[in-house]
Amino acid sequence: MSALPSPEPAPDATEADASEAETPGSAARKPVRRRMSGPARRRRIEDAALAVFSAKGYGAASMGEIAEAAGVTRSVLYEHFATKRVLFLTVLGTQNAALVAHMGTAITGRGGRRTRMRATVAAYFDFAEANPTARRLLFDQTDEGDPELSAVRWGIRQTRTRAVMAMMAHDTERAGLDPRSSDAEVLIELLISSLDGVAQWWAHHPDTPRATLETMAAGVLWSGLEGLNPRRDPAE
Amino acid sequence: MSALPSPEPAPDATEADASEAETPGSAARKPVRRRMSGPARRRRIEDAALAVFSAKGYGAASMGEIAEAAGVTRSVLYEHFATKRVLFLTVLGTQNAALVAHMGTAITGRGGRRTRMRATVAAYFDFAEANPTARRLLFDQTDEGDPELSAVRWGIRQTRTRAVMAMMAHDTERAGLDPRSSDAEVLIELLISSLDGVAQWWAHHPDTPRATLETMAAGVLWSGLEGLNPRRDPAE
DNA sequence: GATCGAACCGACAGCAGTGTCGGTTATCGC
DNA sequence: GCGATAACCGACACTGCTGTCGGTTCGATC
Numbered sequence: 076m077s078a079l080p081s082p083e084p085a086p087d088a089t090e091a092d093a094s095e096a097e098t099p100g101s102a103a104r105k106p107v108r109r110r111m112s113g114p115a116r117r118r119r120i121e122d123a124a125l126a127v128f129s130a131k132g133y134g135a136a137s138m139g140e141i142a143e144a145a146g147v148t149r150s151v152l153y154e155h156f157a158t159k160r161v162l163f164l165t166v167l168g169t170q171n172a173a174l175v176a177h178m179g180t181a182i183t184g185r186g187g188r189r190t191r192m193r194a195t196v197a198a199y200f201d202f203a204e205a206n207p208t209a210r211r212l213l214f215d216q217t218d219e220g221d222p223e224l225s226a227v228r229w230g231i232r233q234t235r236t237r238a239v240m241a242m243m244a245h246d247t248e249r250a251g252l253d254p255r256s257s258d259a260e261v262l263i264e265l266l267i268s269s270l271d272g273v274a275q276w277w278a279h280h281p282d283t284p285r286a287t288l289e290t291m292a293a294g295v296l297w298s299g300l301e302g303l304n305p306r307r308d309p310a311e
Numbered sequence: 312m313s314a315l316p317s318p319e320p321a322p323d324a325t326e327a328d329a330s331e332a333e334t335p336g337s338a339a340r341k342p343v344r345r346r347m348s349g350p351a352r353r354r355r356i357e358d359a360a361l362a363v364f365s366a367k368g369y370g371a372a373s374m375g376e377i378a379e380a381a382g383v384t385r386s387v388l389y390e391h392f393a394t395k396r397v398l399f400l401t402v403l404g405t406q407n408a409a410l411v412a413h414m415g416t417a418i419t420g421r422g423g424r425r426t427r428m429r430a431t432v433a434a435y436f437d438f439a440e441a442n443p444t445a446r447r448l449l450f451d452q453t454d455e456g457d458p459e460l461s462a463v464r465w466g467i468r469q470t471r472t473r474a475v476m477a478m479m480a481h482d483t484e485r486a487g488l489d490p491r492s493s494d495a496e497v498l499i500e501l502l503i504s505s506l507d508g509v510a511q512w513w514a515h516h517p518d519t520p521r522a523t524l525e526t527m528a529a530g531v532l533w534s535g536l537e538g539l540n541p542r543r544d545p546a547e
Numbered sequence: 548g549a550t551c552g553a554a555c556c557g558a559c560a561g562c563a564g565t566g567t568c569g570g571t572t573a574t575c576g577c
Numbered sequence: 578g579c580g581a582t583a584a585c586c587g588a589c590a591c592t593g594c595t596g597t598c599g600g601t602t603c604g605a606t607c
Contacts, residue, residue: 374565
């Protein structure tokens with residue numbers, strides 16, 4: 076019998092505590108707030124869910140494990156999210172939005188085409204390094220024959236691809252492709268999945284310096300894109 | 312009560328029937344052999360398992376569903392494979408061997424480098440088109456936090472990558488890389504995952520003609536590889 | 548300090564899946 | 578034809594998970 080339920084099992088502190096968890100006025104160090112406000116607890120649950128879903132996939136993740144990671148019992152989860160599925164979709168949407176926002180600034184940034192290619196590659200590896208769990212959740216193919224989840228996931232992928240297509244329209248056009256053709260779409264799919272493949276590999280070889288990956292990926296993809304239309308002169 | 316268990320629910324006939332299912336001597340059309348020989352049934356089970364595991368992933372696939380697809384009850388599965396896990400690993404190994412064998416002939420075939428690159432790309436799309444289920448099983452990241460399965464899967468991936476590295480050693484060297492360096496490894500990972508990314512996309516856009524994909528992928532990857540070492544002259 | 552909302556908990560019902568076991572019957576060798 | 582091997586089945590015990598419910602106690606407000 077472990078008697079006292081121990082205020083909080085030291086949940087790694089996802090950062091400074093959530094928004095309104097600490098009343099900033101009373102400076103008197105309440106060491107841990109046993110009972111959090113609704114929104115704060117909700118944030119914690121989403122963080123925990125991201126971790127567990129990312130590690131196990133949707134099916135193998137259990138609400139019990141998520142609850143434990145969030146420092147709470149299962150019942151509490153159901154007060155914030157109607158079902159496991161709703162929780163999953165919420166997390167998925169949030170993380171995807173974060174990714175798209177993160178990438179956008181790099182792709183459409185200033186600088187020459189080659190510079191932006193390098194920046195784009197760097198931005199993706201940035202994201203993969205800073206949010207390895209989110210990367211897995213978004214890219215690893217863990218549909219379990221569930222039609223709805225599969226559809227949602229492909230919707231997200233499609234949105235992502237289209238966004239990159241739009242952002243790189245100028246570049247694909249310069250490579251001699253109609254930027255809205257399926258040729259261009261295939262090209263973008265190739266770019267994205269090659270980057271993610273390298274990121275996957277990186278996650279298992281964390282000692283490899285980032286510069287190695289970036290240089291290699293940016294080099295290959297740059298030459299590959301450039302070589303598509305050998306007629307054009309290489310002037311920027 | 313559905314009375315007669317119905318000889319066989321017409322399991323799509325995976326091809327001409329399994330090896331020894333039909334005694335070739337007695338030409339007298341026994342329409343369906345109700346009770347198959349051990350090895351024949353085992354083959355059917357493996358085929359069914361491939362389909363179900365591929366569609367659902369390891370965790371979400373149930374022995375009941377595999378049994379049904381194999382035209383048999385669950386108990387029979389356990390007479391051929393000790394556990395679900397053993398069945399899964401068996402199928403995984405078989406399919407991976409098939410893939411490596413299939414790719415090998417294309418990569419190390421005759422012809423110039425550019426020709427072989429195109430042949431390699433074509434070989435992969437061949438495989439993806441002919442064995443979509445095997446492709447999913449081998450490439451889609453469906454580890455569910457299971458340490459053993461995860462290890463096995465990465466072992467397979469590593470083996471595959473090393474094999475391709477060896478087969479393309481001449482090409483990577485010509486591109487200015489040490490063919491056993493981690494640079495080369497990253498390059499190969501990039502090649503493989505970009506191809507598979509396109510194959511994934513293709514599976515959702517089956518109307519796209521193969522030539523489109525092949526030309527695009529081979530073009531980008533060829534230029535990308537070639538552009539890595541701009542110092543070399545392009546003589547074959 | 549009394550009151551009220553809501554954050555939290557333990558327990559329950561129901562379901563789906565795995566692996567096991569004893570019994571049944573098709574099919575092959577004699 | 579007859580017996581033995583083994584392919585096959587139905588049922589069972591057990592486990593783990595989801596979603597629900599009634600009750601408890603923290604903490605903010607008046």
